Amino acid sequence: MSAIHDVVIVGGGAAGLRAAIAVAEADPRLSVAIVSKVYPMRSHTVSAEGGAAGVIGADDTIEEHIYDTISGGDWLCDQDAVEAFITEAPRELLRLEHWGCPWSREPDGHIAVRPFGGMKKMRTWFAADKTGFHLLHTLFQTSLKYPSVMRYDEWHVTRLLVDDGRVCGVVALELMSGRVEAIYGKAVILATGGCGRVFPFTTNAAIKTGDGMALAYHAGAPLKDMEFVQYHPTGLPFTGILITEAARAEGGWMLNKDGYRYLQDYNLGTPSPGPVLRSMELGPRDRLSQAFVKEQEKGRTIDTPYGPVVHLDLRHLGEKLIDTKLPFVRELCHKYQNIDPVHELVPVRPVVHYMMGGVHTDINGATALTGLYAAGETACVSINGANRLGSNSLPECLVFGARAGTAAAAYAGAAAPAGPAVEAQAADEQRRLEADLRGRGGRERIATIRTEMQTTIEGAAGIYRDGDTLAKAADKLRELRERAAVAALDDASRTFNTELTTALELTGMIDLAEAIVHSALRREESRGAHQRTDFPARDDERFLAHSLVYREADGTPRVEHRPVTITRWPPGERVYGR
């Protein structure tokens, strides 16, 4: 038994759902499948707190948002893509309003906006501090009204079906029953989110294992700019739970162990009591996270059992503001840190948060493989460059989800159905998974290998990197790849076997870790989130270029570079606080 659709979408987060609705609206006759390893409303988009950027204020312009994004990305963004993105973002956010998203409002009923890091104007739409939650539930509930959208909830995609360079479906494991099936689609859209779980300490949910990137990489599509991993400056120690940037946008301060607003020492402006746009606490995330490491080196951080921390001070904001604009922050601090930010300092430290890199796509979400599209965090259209600005990601999911959906619909309308070759591939995959269940030879626990991978990559590809450590990590990861392939499974059951899916995720994550390390090794410069201590300067001469990483037949990564698209904004200095 196998199913046939026009468009198969892998992932039910913001990008996947938006894409599904776009296909349904483009042509209601096309049959759409959303295949997701968790129920769509559990997708990680649900955790996003701060907001979504889109120019709406009378004093704001598209040009300014473009400039903020490009300079924030240290000129590694493709400028045509940024321009399309920023022009379309406000309309997408409005569309969501029309679908019922409970955006926070001004007293007169208009949409309210808040400031955000690295943005020169107030343009971040928000729904208190549960923006992603409301956005995801609005999209999910809206998607229920389209009869052409069919869901495969809790189906884990394990492989892309490729017929002579053309992607024409996926193979997926239904968790509940354990059956493995081919789901054919003339076009496939990957919307599987990021891969923060490659690292040990992350804001990302358990499902963020980068499956889509690994699937595309295996099928022969290149990944782009994988060395750019965003650290968010304010995560709670131990859990890694995010304290949203909105906390600083509303006026929160970063203090070192002496109660000093240390960011003023790092070329980010001078302190003033209220929040100042593109300055101090509202600088970009890469710079703030780097400043933390410097403070730590100077011995001005506070030691805790879960590593060094600094403090986020919200006390001066007052209970009323915190309760209306940051209620979730208060709830999280209370629950997971046992403190009340109204009266106490919040301990925070930098934490892996977002993947700027991903599956290389063009401006319509098309990847290097015919019939395969990608959108959302899993894709790299190149609007985030070397460092994403907070609140650009949710609108990215919407804009490029919609674009990929529309493009895939147009393609699927004309494409021929899959050839017989892929049936063999599907059978092959079924056999592989069956064999996994019967035992894989090794004795090592999955968790052991995963922990080793995570510490390896954290040590080598953290906030600061250097060639030697990266090279050693590359060797180590190759070894881990082999060990992971035979790691032991306790569980031979077919019913809801989450150990099997964990093992599948792990092999994909090791591939991605290798892609990250190799791309980082080859980029001999410092730019945005990629800081090499052995090459501390930006080098536009050699590296105003994207890294493209391909998987060779034996599994090793091969890195190439390709030029960045510069249209109207020539590379310049990144200036904050001035």
Place this chain on the structure above:
Amino acid sequence: MTTQRLYKPRISVLWWLSRRSYTLFVLRELSSLFVGWAVVYLLLLIRAVAGGPVAYQRFLHWSASPWAIVLNVVTAAFLLYHTVTFINLTPQAMVVQVRGRRVPPRLLLGPLYLAWLVVSAVLVWLVVG
């Protein structure tokens, strides 16, 4: 391919004893029986009154029998319980706004109980006075 075997837990007969609120819930469901009895009793009373003094006396006599008293006391208790839960529920169902702000449900309870007391007092005065 496998056949799915879902386990459907059975509810034990005594499930409603596991938690106070469940017990109260079942008792409240039960209370409707007594509400029904109260109505029947009222109808009997009316019939007795309509049937003349003899019928009325017989009705009073019958009501004084021990088992009828017990039944009526229990009925009164259940009626009281029914009323209290009903009143406590009202503010949940009705949202009252004063000057654009929602009145906290607890505050609504006061006037409701007061109204109940007043009505009861009037009834007592009618009967006794």
Place this chain on the structure above:
Amino acid sequence: MPEEITLQVARYRPEQEDRPTFDEYKVPLRKDWAVLDGLNYIKDELDGTLSYRWSCRMGICGSCGARVNGEPKLTCGTFLTDYAPGPVRIEPLANFPIIRDLVVDLTDFLVKLGAVQPWLIRDEDKPVEEGEYLQTPAELDEYKQFSMCINCMLCYSACPVYGLDDKFLGPAAIALAQRYNLDSRDEGADRRLTVLSQPEGVWGCTFVGECSRACPKGVDPAGAIQRYKLTAATAAVKKLLMPWGQR
């Protein structure tokens, strides 16, 4: 504080057994550990066959519901130290068919969610180019609470009415219908009336109130249901008095 705590975890292995049993595991008792951290410890270090759902570990994705010592809880927001010295009993949510171990079948809820049409319904859509529908903060407050539902199903687990008759629409689905009914931008209340006012709709509820007590997000589904009863009753009376009216 003792070093360890015992977790008694309900297991159901459909390929091997007919009914659930309990397995006991000893896990470290640490100050910051949620019940979920205990389960993850078991999965990673002791027994890879234990199945349960989780993702965000910050109380927002709604995956990780289970009964902890009989009470429906989010395991990521319930802390082991609160149960010390133990043992702690962890069972799947009540009132749902069990797929395996702590994983229950939620298909029924998803069908019901779709049935209440949880999307914005307008008589006439305004083009996006014309901007947003205005909505004052007070109008937003009208439905905000009911929009906070994370679909965690703790309320269904707590609801005896649903336990006795799974045709009952249930707390969260009704709260979500009310979320749209009370939204000043929505005009679909009439279309939702049929589903909500049937016997298995709001009238199934006899106000046990356990759903609102179990809800980790302060949604107050019981309140939503009681409010809707008034709406449905008013609509019924209106229809009785004015059967010729268009609505």
